[in-house]
Amino acid sequence: MNLETAFRSQAEACAHLGSPMYGVLLTRVADALAAGGDAAEPFARVLAGHEDDPGPSALALRFAGSVHRLVLERRAGALAAYYPSVGGTFEPDGAWTALRGLVEAEPDAVREWLDRPPQTNEVGRSAALVAGLLEVTRATGLPVRLVEIGSSGGLNLLADRFCFVDDRGRAHGDPASPVRLDDAWAGPGPWRAADVRWPHVVERTGSDLMPIDVATTAGRLALTAYVWPDIGARHERLRGALRLAAQHPVEVRRAGALETVERLELVEGTVTVLWHSVMWQYLDRAEQDAVRDRLERLGAQATTTAGFAHVALEPGRRTSEEDRRFWLSVRRWPDGGDELHVGAGPHGPPIVWLTD
Numbered sequence: 447m448n449l450e451t452a453f454r455s456q457a458e459a460c461a462h463l464g465s466p467m468y469g470v471l472l473t474r475v476a477d478a479l480a481a482g483g484d485a486a487e488p489f490a491r492v493l494a495g496h497e498d499d500p501g502p503s504a505l506a507l508r509f510a511g512s513v514h515r516l517v518l519e520r521r522a523g524a525l526a527a528y529y530p531s532v533g534g535t536f537e538p539d540g541a542w543t544a545l546r547g548l549v550e551a552e553p554d555a556v557r558e559w560l561d562r563p564p565q566t567n568e569v570g571r572s573a574a575l576v577a578g579l580l581e582v583t584r585a586t587g588l589p590v591r592l593v594e595i596g597s598s599g600g601l602n603l604l605a606d607r608f609c610f611v612d613d614r615g616r617a618h619g620d621p622a623s624p625v626r627l628d629d630a631w632a633g634p635g636p637w638r639a640a641d642v643r644w645p646h647v648v649e650r651t652g653s654d655l656m657p658i659d660v661a662t663t664a665g666r667l668a669l670t671a672y673v674w675p676d677i678g679a680r681h682e683r684l685r686g687a688l689r690l691a692a693q694h695p696v697e698v699r700r701a702g703a704l705e706t707v708e709r710l711e712l713v714e715g716t717v718t719v720l721w722h723s724v725m726w727q728y729l730d731r732a733e734q735d736a737v738r739d740r741l742e743r744l745g746a747q748a749t750t751t752a753g754f755a756h757v758a759l760e761p762g763r764r765t766s767e768e769d770r771r772f773w774l775s776v777r778r779w780p781d782g783g784d785e786l787h788v789g790a791g792p793h794g795p796p797i798v799w800l801t802d
């Protein structure tokens with residue numbers, strides 16, 4: 447993928463997924479690269495060496511994240527005035543002039559983060575994960591040991607302390623939580639069941655190949671920089687979750703998915719829930735197969751008093767004609783089914799519980 451195409455396709459994706467601001471700015475970078483000559487020169491210089499980066503490495507998001515972090519650090523001069531994440535107001539022409547000025551004046555600073563993968567910890571995805579967890583606790587009635595793979599900063603391991611508001615305006619979870627997800631759940635789902643019970647989480651274990659330590663300024667900065675600047679709800683959720691994590695720290699171990707599930711044992715009197723969101727695609731086929739095998743073996747050991755469940759929110763399609771959607775799967779052992787529901791957006795809410 448050439449540089450222009452990388453920026454243009456990312457611009458379209460951002461506009462489609464709720465960031466008109468990145469839609470405009472990344473399109474203008476693509477236009478400048480296409481124009482060549484003086485228009486392209488500052489961007490071509492900053493992006494030099496990345497011309498052959500593979501599409502999935504998301505070069506345009508790495509560039510946008512690097513610029514955003516300069517804005518958050520107050521190192522981006524006039525550009526900050528256009529970034530809603532720091533109180534600015536987006537305006538296309540002014541923002542474009544300021545972005546161009548930054549890239550011309552500070553090419554080395556912009557290049558600093560081009561080599562790191564954009565890493566987020568999307569708090570909104572907890573709406574799907576918790577809906578799955580409600581199914582598990584409703585069926586088992588057992589206290590929960592929560593184990594996550596690909597946890598990033600581990601923020602969703604605190605999801606039982608968030609507040610989820612359904613489409614009838616009913617709040618579930620902690621109404622005083624700094625994390626409130628409005629319109630989290632729509633339609634009939636486990637949150638409407640008469641016998642629903644809020645999960646009692648007795649243990650939380652996070653792991654990631656590249657954990658982000660949210661107790662550090664650098665960790666919080668990274669997570670904030672990769673959230674698109676004009677999506678206020680995502681920033682608000684992230685800020686709330688970071689506050690909660692400061693009060694209730696959760697350790698995220700440096701470990702791959704397979705290593706984590708290999709260490710996993712079931713515990714009497716609890717249901718062990720292995721959950722993950724938007725990380726499966728990063729495992730190679732051998733690791734995916736080995737994790738699946740280990741889950742089957744753990745499932746075979748499960749009893750009604752030492753239960754096991756697998757809750758996953760991952761993108762995919764069931765048939766080759768279908769569009770990619772975010773699916774929530776919930777599987778329980780020893781006596782549960784294998785259920786598939788759909789979550790609406792890549793960033794979470796609203797979760798629409800479909801059972802077809």
Ligand SMILES: C[S@@+](CC[C@H](N)C(=O)[O-])C[C@H]1O[C@@H](n2cnc3c(N)ncnc32)[C@H](O)[C@@H]1O
Binds near residue numbers: 565568597654655
């Ligand atoms: C897109 S992020 C999702 C993070 C978080 N689950 C969320 O939904 O916000 C994917 C995460 O998977 C982690 N990851 C990638 N490969 C992994 C592996 N083999 N084992 C464990 N974690 C992995 C990455 O470091 C990254 O934090």
